[in-house]
Amino acid sequence: MHTIVKHPLIDVKLSIMRDESTKSKEFRENLNEIASFMCFEVFKDLETYDANETYKTPTGVELHRKKLKQKIIIAPILRAGIGLCDGIKNMVPTARIGHIGMYRDETTLKPIEYYFKLPKVENPLVVIVDPMLATGGSAIAAIDACKKRGYNNVRLMCLVGVPEGLKAVEDAHPDVHVYLAALDEKLNDVGYIIPGLGDAGDRIFGTK
Ligand code: PRP
Ligand code: URA
Numbered sequence: 001m002h003t004i005v006k007h008p009l010i011d012v013k014l015s016i017m018r019d020e021s022t023k024s025k026e027f028r029e030n031l032n033e034i035a036s037f038m039c040f041e042v043f044k045d046l047e048t049y050d051a052n053e054t055y056k057t058p059t060g061v062e063l064h065r066k067k068l069k070q071k072i073i074i075a076p077i078l079r080a081g082i083g084l085c086d087g088i089k090n091m092v093p094t095a096r097i098g099h100i101g102m103y104r105d106e107t108t109l110k111p112i113e114y115y116f117k118l119p120k121v122e123n124p125l126v127v128i129v130d131p132m133l134a135t136g137g138s139a140i141a142a143i144d145a146c147k148k149r150g151y152n153n154v155r156l157m158c159l160v161g162v163p164e165g166l167k168a169v170e171d172a173h174p175d176v177h178v179y180l181a182a183l184d185e186k187l188n189d190v191g192y193i194i195p196g197l198g199d200a201g202d203r204i205f206g207t208k
Helices: 008-018 024-042 080-090 137-148 165-172 200-205
Strands: 002-006 047-058 062-068 072-078 097-102 111-117 125-133 154-161 177-180
Touching: 008 024, 008 137, 008 154, 024 125, 024 154, 024 200, 047 165, 072 080, 072 137, 080 154, 080 200, 097 125, 097 137, 097 200, 111 137, 125 137, 125 165, 125 200, 137 154, 154 165, 165 177
Parallel strands: 002 177, 072 097, 072 125, 125 154, 154 177
Antiparallel strands: 047 062, 097 111
8 A cells, every 4th residue: 555645845845855956955954844744644544642641721721631642663764764754753753763774785776684773662653764765675675674573563654766666565565554755757777766866865964
């Protein structure tokens, strides 16, 4: 199952990110802002409860604090997934952060896992985040890594994907809902998304 999160403000911000002349700072700001917008869709089915804690409104009414029932872990795929975390944390400050170290071998395009650490939380919803869903290999390996360790309630939030990567993830993990801000046309012969936005990690961290 997947959802393309369509919104004119996302389209405007994404077009800034796609522009090769956009500098790292503006690229990161727009990435985090889109991640914040996407939270409305990714978390829209979560339930809340009235906690014991109460507070008073300026009009003198006593109310119970609303809290999320579901514990949430945000799990960025390193490195580029880090670029969405502040935007999500701004919307869901109670979310805990884990890290999944994964990179694509540049010739085989196969993902290589080098780090995995998620907080120990009872029955969490794990949202794996990464700006790019290209072949889908990294996302599939990240979901495999979570499930292998008992984290079975997983969603995947990416910015830009292509049909073949999306299909690969949906075939491998039909229970994982995938959220994208855009579904682009295709991959080029070196595994980059077309039109895409280039190497997300390099643009976030200024490594090229
Ligand atoms: C990029 C991107 C994804 C992966 C997508 O990471 O951030 O993790 O490629 O490609 P796939 O769908 O074909 O697996 P990269 O391996 O370049 O690592 P980085 O984040 O450290 O730059
Ligand atoms: N990883 C990226 O950073 N960009 C792409 O276009 C594909 C994979």
